[in-house]
Amino acid sequence: xxxxxxxxxxxxxxxxxxxxxxxxxxxxxxxxxxxxxxxxxxxxxxxxxxxxxxxxxxxxxxxxxxxxxxxxxxxxxxxxxxxxxxxxxxxxxxxxxxxxxxxxxxxxxxxxxxxxxxxxxxxxxxxxxxxxxxxxxxxxxxxxxxxxxxxxxxxxxxxxxxxxxxxxxxxxxxxxxxxxxxxxxxxxxxxxxxxxxxxxxxxxxxxxxxxxxxxxxxxxxxxxxxxxxxxxxxxxxxxxxxxxxxxxxxxxxxxxxxxxxxxxxxxxxxxxxxxxxxxxxxxxxxxxxxxxxxxxxxxxxxxxxxxxxxxxxxxxxxxxxxxxxxxxxxxxxxxxxxxxxxxxxxxxxxxxxxxxxxxxxxxxxxxxxxxxxxxxxxxxxxx
Amino acid sequence: xxxxxxxxxxxxxxxxxxxxxxxxxxxxxxxxxxxxxxxxxxxxxxxxxxxxxxxxxxxxxxxxxxxxxxxxxxxxxxxxxxxxxxxxxxxxxxxxxxxxxxxxxxxxxxxxxxxxxxxxxxxxxxxxxxxxxxxxxxxxxxxxxxxxxxxxxxxxxxxxxxxxxxxxxxxxxxxxxxxxxxxxxxxxxxxxxxxxxxxxxxxxxxxxxxxxxxxxxxxxxxxxxxxxxxxxxxxxxxxxxxxxxxxxxxxxxxxxxxxxxxxxxxxxxxxxxxxxxxxxxxxxxxxxxxxxxxxxxxxxxxxxxxxxxxxxxxxxxxxxxxxxxxxxxxxxxxxxxxxxxxxxxxxxxxxxxxxxxxxxxxxxxxxxxxxxxxxxxxxxxxxxxxxxxxxxxxxxxxxx
Numbered sequence: 001x002x003x004x005x006x007x008x009x010x011x012x013x014x015x016x017x018x019x020x021x022x023x024x025x026x027x028x029x030x031x032x033x034x035x036x037x038x039x040x041x042x043x044x045x046x047x048x049x050x051x052x053x054x055x056x057x058x059x060x061x062x063x064x065x066x067x068x069x070x071x072x073x074x075x076x077x078x079x080x081x082x083x084x085x086x087x088x089x090x091x092x093x094x095x096x097x098x099x100x101x102x103x104x105x106x107x108x109x110x111x112x113x114x115x116x117x118x119x120x121x122x123x124x125x126x127x128x129x130x131x132x133x134x135x136x137x138x139x140x141x142x143x144x145x146x147x148x149x150x151x152x153x154x155x156x157x158x159x160x161x162x163x164x165x166x167x168x169x170x171x172x173x174x175x176x177x178x179x180x181x182x183x184x185x186x187x188x189x190x191x192x193x194x195x196x197x198x199x200x201x202x203x204x205x206x207x208x209x210x211x212x213x214x215x216x217x218x219x220x221x222x223x224x225x226x227x228x229x230x231x232x233x234x235x236x237x238x239x240x241x242x243x244x245x246x247x248x249x250x251x252x253x254x255x256x257x258x259x260x261x262x263x264x265x266x267x268x269x270x271x272x273x274x275x276x277x278x279x280x281x282x283x284x285x286x287x288x289x290x291x292x293x294x295x296x297x298x299x300x301x302x303x304x305x306x307x308x309x310x311x312x313x314x315x316x317x318x319x320x321x322x323x324x325x326x327x328x329x330x331x332x333x334x335x336x337x338x339x340x341x342x343x344x345x346x347x348x349x350x351x352x353x354x355x356x357x358x359x360x361x362x363x364x365x366x367x368x369x370x371x372x373x374x375x376x377x378x379x380x381x382x383x
Numbered sequence: 384x385x386x387x388x389x390x391x392x393x394x395x396x397x398x399x400x401x402x403x404x405x406x407x408x409x410x411x412x413x414x415x416x417x418x419x420x421x422x423x424x425x426x427x428x429x430x431x432x433x434x435x436x437x438x439x440x441x442x443x444x445x446x447x448x449x450x451x452x453x454x455x456x457x458x459x460x461x462x463x464x465x466x467x468x469x470x471x472x473x474x475x476x477x478x479x480x481x482x483x484x485x486x487x488x489x490x491x492x493x494x495x496x497x498x499x500x501x502x503x504x505x506x507x508x509x510x511x512x513x514x515x516x517x518x519x520x521x522x523x524x525x526x527x528x529x530x531x532x533x534x535x536x537x538x539x540x541x542x543x544x545x546x547x548x549x550x551x552x553x554x555x556x557x558x559x560x561x562x563x564x565x566x567x568x569x570x571x572x573x574x575x576x577x578x579x580x581x582x583x584x585x586x587x588x589x590x591x592x593x594x595x596x597x598x599x600x601x602x603x604x605x606x607x608x609x610x611x612x613x614x615x616x617x618x619x620x621x622x623x624x625x626x627x628x629x630x631x632x633x634x635x636x637x638x639x640x641x642x643x644x645x646x647x648x649x650x651x652x653x654x655x656x657x658x659x660x661x662x663x664x665x666x667x668x669x670x671x672x673x674x675x676x677x678x679x680x681x682x683x684x685x686x687x688x689x690x691x692x693x694x695x696x697x698x699x700x701x702x703x704x705x706x707x708x709x710x711x712x713x714x715x716x717x718x719x720x721x722x723x724x725x726x727x728x729x730x731x732x733x734x735x736x737x738x739x740x741x742x743x744x745x746x747x748x749x750x751x752x753x754x755x756x757x758x759x760x761x762x763x764x765x766x767x768x769x770x771x772x773x774x775x776x777x778x779x780x781x782x783x
Contacts, residue, residue, distance in 0.1 A: 001455050003687045069384050260781050280777035288703050295680030302386045321673045374665035379672040380638055382645035
């Protein structure tokens with residue numbers, strides 16, 4: 001048992017932390033958000049130079065060979081800075097789908113482009129009726145000669161508005177919620193029949209609804225075996241869930257720091273409000289919530305590459321429950337301890353609250369994961 | 384970063400688990416499983432077995448009977464102890480007076496006391512709190528006045544748990560009434576057979592007698608039984624705060640209770656299905672399990688940092704372990720009571736106290752669940768209440 005980072009991991013941490021500290025302060029972030037894409041192409045280029053966009057790929061594929069710990073380091077820093085760039089969609093979701101499901105040809109074509117910062121991707125999987133059920137896919141793929149024809153409507157495609165390529169899930173057989181029968185396809189986001197409605201999410205990140213009307217893709221667009229994609233999707237979503245757990249920890253940590261700093265300067269009744277015990281204890285409860293969340297984010301990081309899918313899913317659900325509870329508490333209480341200024345747009349703490357709200361929802365909210373964990377029998381064996 | 388146990392640690396866990404499984408006499412094991420209290424003689428029997436194995440005081444310095452295990456192994460040992468379950472040896476002996484004497488005692492004191500403390504030939508109790516000195520412990524007023532080779536002690540101590548079993552008491556007394564409150568306190572060892580000591584039982588909410596009031600009327604304590612330097616006793620008492628890193632959260636206690644609740648819920652029917660199958664019950668259990676896993680990982684992080692750091696300063700994160708650990712011990716105890724439902728409501732104090740091995744009620748296990756849930760209320764009060772822990776974290780970590 002050890003919690004130490006290796007020398008390489010520490011170097012990665014130093015460089016990512018420095019980038020966020022130097023270029024992702026609150027004012028800089030406003031400028032990034034005001035760019036046409038809602039994020040900064042310049043920052044994205046720096047991610048590419050630092051190797052962050054090559055992080056999860058094997059060295060044979062031209063990647064960095066990083067695992068969940070490296071992802072944790074990056075995402076925690078991103079959480080502190082409220083980073084807006086399409087890292088989750090391009091590198092973590094689509095990158096890992098390619099890594100785990102892609103053919104050698106697909107990997108050879110796409111991974112270097114992702115690593116170089118030239119290709120943006122998004123995972124078009126969720127649908128309006130599915131809520132958090134990953135198996136609930138109504139979109140269809142029909143084989144016509146050598147081609148596949150896709151139809152369906154995908155919602156909440158994070159960074160789906162700016163992406164060049166999509167990985168689209170569609171059903172090749174079975175009923176709407178069957179575990180079998182789902183396939184993944186690489187789709188050019190500008191192909192005929194693809195239409196997108198982009199919007200801003202509550203945390204300032206961009207997303208899109210993607211409509212597919214008789215979109216024809218060639219046989220080579222199929223990613224993995226037709227009808228057998230769900231285990232890969234679940235595995236990648238577990239990896240991504242672990243990643244956003246660590247991102248949430250970064251956000252919670254910063255929100256708590258900002259709040260404690262404010263308690264030390266804001267004066268009422270002639271003294272700093274941090275001298276009041278009611279507020280001190282609330283701040284301590286925030287810290288406890290952050291530390292418990294950090295512990296579970298580490299647990300999720302450890303379990304993200306667990307081969308036993310049942311164990312992995314239980315662990316990830318447990319982590320998401322703790323992160324969800326902590327995030328809600330830290331977000332709301334950070335606003336509360338700021339008083340009136342906390343509910344204004346100009347105050348940083350509210351932006352953390354909004355980001356944490358999105359992260360709590362993403363890949364299943366607290367209730368969803370608590371129910372999943374309970375159904376799976378929990379963490380403590382009854383035997 | 385690898386948060387899994389190593390092969391060696393897993394082998395150690397199996398060794399400890401196997402030992403606990405076979406070494407504890409069956410009559411005591413049954414009491415532990417049923418949540419009954421064990422007697423003084425039973426505790427002494429069990430500690431003797433541990434002592435003979437060399438495992439009675441794992442965390443002590445090796446020269447004085449420690450095992451030399453690192454903090455991870457000490458943690459594994461404690462968790463297995465709680466989960467087996469076997470009785471946990473007297474904390475006053477193992478975690479408090481032993482380490483204080485190793486750090487501050489004279490050679491004579493160490494040679495005389497430490498082996499007897501480890502084997503429980505000397506059962507120690509703690510004389511710290513007083514009627515007017517709870518959270519504000521340093522305001523204590525029990526006085527010790529030098530008279531030749533003795534201190535003459537007068538005053539009243541409160542919450543002297545197991546004083547009625549104890550052979551000795553380690554206590555804080557005021558030796559310099561003129562000094563500032565933390566500075567006039569000394570640390571004494573008092574033989575409980577000394578004339579002038581009166582013990583009055585206090586029965587707690589659970590219906591059990593474990594704690595006491597202790598009245599001290601001209602009790603003569605030899606100066607040789609002073610620990611360290613006169614008027615420095617507060618430092619020795621504080622030395623322990625934040626140092627008990629490997630077991631303060633008592634994750635194993637809560638984990639055992641949760642496991643037991645899940646097992647028992649399979650035997651309790653709601654209509655025609657076991658309680659264990661009810662989604663609401665399962666979610667309630669799962670919510671506790673999540674917090675418990677988080678606490679376990681936090682505990683591991685604190686242990687890991689303590690193994691790296693050479694600093695002797697207590698880690699204020701132990702306050703977090705205390706806060707969450709106590710809340711979860713309470714939640715898990717309540718869970719067991721709620722599994723028992725109506726069957727928890729019958730009072731059978733003789734059964735609880737272990738004076739009778741069997742109960743008239745069908746579900747004997749249910750009879751201890753309410754008392755144990757009530758008794759668990761003390762864990763967020765004892766050793767610096769959770770509110771005091773909040774004050775500590777606010778000051779030491781947040782700088783408020």
